[in-house]
Each structure stands twice: as C-alpha cells, then as structure tokens.
Amino acid sequence: MSVDAATVKRIGRLARIRIEEEEVAAYQTELNAILGFVEQLGEVDVAGVEAMTSVTPMTLRRREDVVSDGNYPEKIVGNAPLTEDNFFMVPKVVE
Amino acid sequence: MTDLTRLSLADARKGLKDKSFTALELTDAYIGAIEAANPSLNAYVATTPEQARDMARASDTRLSQGQGGALEGIPLGIKDLFATKGVHTQAASHILDGFKPEYESTVTANLWRDGAVMLGKLNMDEFAMGSSNETSYYGPVISPFRAEGSNANLVPGGSSGGSAAAVAAWLCAGATATDTGGSIRQPAAFTGTVGIKPTYGRCSRWGTVAFASSLDQAGPIARTVEDAAILMTSMSGFDAKDSTSVDIPVPDFAAAVERGVKGLTIGVPKEYRMDGMPAEIEKLWAEGLEWLKAEGATVKDISLPHTKYALPAYYIVAPAEASSNLARYDGVKYGLRVSGKDITDMYELTRAKGFGREVKRRIMIGTYVLSAGYFDAYYVKAQKVRTLIKKDFEDAFNAGVDAILTPATPSAAFGIGDEALASDPVAMYLNDIFTVTVNMAGLPGIAVPAGKDGQGLPLGLQLIGKPFDEETLFAAARVIEKSAGGDFAPKQWW
Numbered sequence: 001m002s003v004d005a006a007t008v009k010r011i012g013r014l015a016r017i018r019i020e021e022e023e024v025a026a027y028q029t030e031l032n033a034i035l036g037f038v039e040q041l042g043e044v045d046v047a048g049v050e051a052m053t054s055v056t057p058m059t060l061r062r063r064e065d066v067v068s069d070g071n072y073p074e075k076i077v078g079n080a081p082l083t084e085d086n087f088f089m090v091p092k093v094v095e
Numbered sequence: 096m097t098d099l100t101r102l103s104l105a106d107a108r109k110g111l112k113d114k115s116f117t118a119l120e121l122t123d124a125y126i127g128a129i130e131a132a133n134p135s136l137n138a139y140v141a142t143t144p145e146q147a148r149d150m151a152r153a154s155d156t157r158l159s160q161g162q163g164g165a166l167e168g169i170p171l172g173i174k175d176l177f178a179t180k181g182v183h184t185q186a187a188s189h190i191l192d193g194f195k196p197e198y199e200s201t202v203t204a205n206l207w208r209d210g211a212v213m214l215g216k217l218n219m220d221e222f223a224m225g226s227s228n229e230t231s232y233y234g235p236v237i238s239p240f241r242a243e244g245s246n247a248n249l250v251p252g253g254s255s256g257g258s259a260a261a262v263a264a265w266l267c268a269g270a271t272a273t274d275t276g277g278s279i280r281q282p283a284a285f286t287g288t289v290g291i292k293p294t295y296g297r298c299s300r301w302g303t304v305a306f307a308s309s310l311d312q313a314g315p316i317a318r319t320v321e322d323a324a325i326l327m328t329s330m331s332g333f334d335a336k337d338s339t340s341v342d343i344p345v346p347d348f349a350a351a352v353e354r355g356v357k358g359l360t361i362g363v364p365k366e367y368r369m370d371g372m373p374a375e376i377e378k379l380w381a382e383g384l385e386w387l388k389a390e391g392a393t394v395k396d397i398s399l400p401h402t403k404y405a406l407p408a409y410y411i412v413a414p415a416e417a418s419s420n421l422a423r424y425d426g427v428k429y430g431l432r433v434s435g436k437d438i439t440d441m442y443e444l445t446r447a448k449g450f451g452r453e454v455k456r457r458i459m460i461g462t463y464v465l466s467a468g469y470f471d472a473y474y475v476k477a478q479k480v481r482t483l484i485k486k487d488f489e490d491a492f493n494a495g496v497d498a499i500l501t502p503a504t505p506s507a508a509f510g511i512g513d514e515a516l517a518s519d520p521v522a523m524y525l526n527d528i529f530t531v532t533v534n535m536a537g538l539p540g541i542a543v544p545a546g547k548d549g550q551g552l553p554l555g556l557q558l559i560g561k562p563f564d565e566e567t568l569f570a571a572a573r574v575i576e577k578s579a580g581g582d583f584a585p586k587q588w589w
Contacts, residue, residue: 027459041408052478060339079196079429081426090441091434091438
C-alpha cells in the first residue's frame with residue numbers, strides 16, 4: 001500500500017499538523033519508504049495468533065474509585081501559554 | 096588530588112564514605128568538567144549547578160553523620176525525558192518550550208531518595224525518536240570518540256546520546272536514559288559505556304515523557320557493569336502510579352555482578368548473523384562467546400525465526416502509540432503556542448512549528464496505520480507478529496537457555512550528518528535491528544563494551560535475558576567486561 005498526495009494532506013489534517021503544499025512531495029516519499037519497509041509483514045502467517053495486548057502477563061490493576069489527588073488548579077495551568085482565573089484560554093470555538 | 100570525575104561510581108561512593116573527599120568537591124569537579132566540555136559536546140541542554148551544590152551539601156551533612164542512601168553524594172545527569180520539578184523538561188523538543196513540571200518523575204525521585212545529586216538535563220533525540228541524537232531541537236550531541244587520526248565529529252548514538260556522551264566524557268558519574276527500540280543500548284555501544292534496558296515493568300514510567308508506552312523503559316548508562324547495577328537498583332521498584340509497574344521485590348543487582356557464568360547456557364541466535372555483517376562484528380561476537388565459555392558457560396545455537404520482522408512491526412506499533420501520546424501537545428496546556436485564525440488552525444500551526452521533522456513523520460505514520468480501514472492490516476497485524484517474536488524467546492528460554500548473546504549494533508559510530516542515512520529514514524532505523532526485538536518482547540537487555548573496530552571506535556555486545564532476570568545479565572556482562580580488559584575511555588580532545 002502506498003499513499004498519494006491527497007492522503008498525505010488528509011493524514012496531516014487528522015494528525016493536526018499543517019502540511020504546506022511544498023512539503024507534500026517529500027512527506028509522500030518518506031511515508032512510502034516506511035510503508036514499503038513494513039510491507040514485509042505480509043509474509044508472516046498469523047492465522048490463529050492473538051494480537052499482543054500486554055507484554056507482561058498481567059491484568060491491569062484497579063484502584064479504589066475515590067478522589068486521591070487534586071485541588072491545585074494553579075499548578076495544573078502553571079505551564080499554560082494563556083490562562084485566566086485558572087482556566088486554559090483558547091480561541092473562540094462557539095459562535 | 097586526582098581528577099575526581101575519573102572515578103567509577105562505585106569508587107566515588109567509597110571515597111565519600113571514607114571521607115577522602117566531600118560530595119561538594121565531587122560535584123564541583125563535575126560542574127567544572129561540564130562547563131569546559133559542553134560547548135564542544137553539547138551533551139547537556141540545561142545545567143543546575145546551584146541545585147547540585149545544595150544537594151551535595153545536604154549529602155555531606157548526612158555522610159558526616161554516618162547516614163546516607165545508596166547513592167549519597169553521587170552526581171548524575173538526567174535525560175531530558177524525565178520530569179524534574181521546576182527544572183527544564185522538554186524531551187529536547189521545541190513544542191515543550193519553557194516547560195518546567197510541577198512534579199518529579201518516579202525514577203528521578205527514587206534517585207534523590209537514595210541521595211544522588213542532579214547536575215542537569217541531558218540532550219537526546221526529540222521525544223526519543225532517533226538513533227544518532229541528531230533530531231534534538233538543541234542540536235546534535237558530539238561523541239567524545241573520534242576515529243584514529245581523524246578530527247571528524249561522530250554521533251554518540253541515540254536517542255540517549257547525551258546520556259552516553261556525558262558518561263563517557265566524565266561529565267557525570269552515571270546517567271538516566273530510556274529505551275523504546277534500543278535507545279539505551281545503541282548509544283552505550285557507540286561510546287564504550289554500559290547500558291541496560293530492564294524488563295518492561297521494572298521501572299515506573301510515571302513522569303517520563305511518553306513515546307510508545309508499551310515499549311518505553313527507563314534504565315541507566317554507566318562506565319562499568321557494577322555502576323550500572325548500583326543505579327538500576329535505585330531506579331527500579333513498584334509504583335502504584337504506573338499501571339504497568341510490576342509489584343515484585345528489587346534485588347540488590349550489584350550483589351550479582353561477580354556471580355560468574357559457570358553452568359549457564361548462552362544462546363546464539365542464527366538470525367542475528369546478518370548478510371553483509373562487518374567481519375569485526377562477527378569476530379567480536381565469537382570472542383564474546385569464547386570468554387563466556389572460558390568462565391564455564393555452555394554455548395548453544397538457537398533460532399529466533401521472527402527476528403527480521405521485529406523492526407517492521409516496531410515501525411507500526413511505536414509510531415501508532417506515539418501519534419496517540421503526542422496528541423496532547425496542542426498549544427493549550429503547556430509549551431509552545433502559535434496563534435491561528437481558529438482553534439484548529441492554532442493546533443495545526445503549533446504542531447507544525449513545535450515538532451521536528453522525524454517526530455512529524457512518525458506521528459503521520461502512526462495516524463495513518465490507526466486510521467479507519469487500515470487498523471487491522473497494520474496495527475493488529477503488527478501486534479500479532481509481536482506475539483510471535485515474544486514466543487520465539489520463550490521457546491529458547493524453555494529449552495534451557497539462560498541468556499542470549501548478540502552484537503549490540505551493526506556497526507561502530509558513524510559521522511554527524513551522514514548523507515546516506517539522512518536521505519533514507521529506513522537506513523537509520525536499521526541501527527536498532529539487534530536491539531528492537533528485546534523491546535517488542537518486553538525482555539531485559541544489556542550492552543557492554545567488548546572491543547574496538549579498525550579505527551579504534553568502541554563496539555558493544557548485547558545480552559538478552561529472561562523476564563526480571565537482570566541479575567544474570569549483570570553477571571554475564573561483567574565476565575565480558577573483565578575478559579575484554581580494554582580501556583574504552585575516549586582520548587580527550589574537547
């Protein structure tokens with residue numbers, strides 16, 4: 001499988017990365033090189049093989065459903081580029 | 096006084112205990128060495144000399160009272176991937192511009208609990224994506240090693256290139272590092288240092304910037320096997336804040352170092368004998384086996400049939416997980432923001448400017464293989480192949496193999512700005528061909544210096560162990576370290 005220019009732009013939009021028109025061709029070449037490399041997995045017979053979900057044989061631990069942390073909003077927003085009253089500020093999203 | 100930076104971590108610890116010097120003197124020696132070397136090597140992206148001196152003074156107080164932890168007063172470098180409270184933590188990326196966490200990673204907290212001193216944050220490939228430390232926003236790390244008779248700059252390997260270079264160049268007594276596909280073991284092999292990626296789940300991932308969560312593990316890079324074992328003991332341990340952290344006791348790894356290999360069976364996988372493998376790598380591998388045999392180990396040929404599929408499967412699994420993990424960098428919560436005409440525009444422009452080319456490439460691949468219609472063909476298939484890779488190892492261990500010996504890398508260090516590697520992303524990825532299988536199977540792997548190539552550059556061997564049997568790796572690596580007997584220190588030019 002290989003990607004065309006339209007697919008490169010679509011992936012950019014899905015990944016929320018702006019791809020400028022003049023970058024498309026280079027990305028297309030690089031992505032196809034990588035996709036060409038992984039193509040060889042087609043040789044492997046995986047009939048009846050389970051997909052790995054955990055590399056160590058374990059079930060995920062669960063904790064008590066209680067509040068165990070928090071109450072420091074000023075720390076949560078402490079590194080944000082733009083805040084007001086401990087809220088993250090973003091461009092208007094609702095008209 | 097002799098140069099304190101040249102002492103091994105174990106000897107520095109002894110000197111501190113015997114009061115031959117103070118933690119402040121040791122720390123000042125490293126601070127001076129960093130100031131002199133960093134303009135040439137670019138190993139540190141941030142230094143914390145005042146914090147280091149405060150920590151050293153506190154260590155001296157504890158040491159003078161006969162107290163102190165296992166690493167009391169030992170100056171360490173920390174990879175920029177570990178969150179350090181109030182201190183530069185950017186995964187060597189522009190997108191985390193100015194980020195200073197309000198919290199401390201579990202691994203570094205464990206080191207400070209044991210008395211270690213933080214010298215600063217170490218350069219790395221951006222978000223740990225790279226095998227040459229050339230993808231860092233802060234520029235490449237220059238290896239302290241040069242080929243004989245050459246002034247050309249070489250790479251230290253990656254992604255933990257700053258960690259490896261700083262340890263090799265005596266800019267810290269030891270360093271933290273992380274390994275997702277070989278990022279501890281490959282730079283260790285390139286710089287004549289010892290690096291171990293422990294079993295998945297041995298070290299907490301909490302507070303470590305995530306790349307590919309099912310593969311990422313922290314581990315140390317150090318100048319000797321014993322030093323690596325000492326650091327590993329402090330870094331390890333159960334942590335309720337990481338759901339994949341494994342709740343088992345942490346052995347005193349240093350106690351296993353001199354255990355020897357008598358009676359052990361060492362596997363030699365035929366699939367690692369690649370076409371076109373340089374003769375000097377072949378020779379190194381054969382020598383390593385002879386050394387282990389001479390100390391009482393048995394060598395056994397084994398087969399790990401799915402080896403060649405580990406790297407292609409990795410380049411589906413790791414980018415897929417990365418595209419998900421790196422979705423959080425959106426210009427809202429921390430780091431860089433580039434304004435746009437609306438919120439989507441802001442996201443796209445921020446991520447286009449903040450991420451470097453290699454990171455963007457991997458996010459794009461990950462996004463593609465997880466997108467509707469391709470998920471089963473790529474991601475699910477790769478995870479099935481991963482099951483087979485793990486089974487290969489299980490079969491070998493079940494057949495009586497205690498550890499597996501392989502080369503660590505397909506070559507010695509290469510030049511900065513290598514054009515053949517820059518023009519083909521897959522060529523660079525092949526650096527991890529011997530190491531990536533270990534991450535895919537969640538096993539422990541150690542790289543130990545074993546020889547030099549024709550140009551005097553270090554070469555490493557890798558030992559792969561059973562889950563949670565890092566002790567055997569330390570013991571076998573020590574035999575190789577002792578038998579190689581070489582001096583793997585760089586000739587100082589910086």
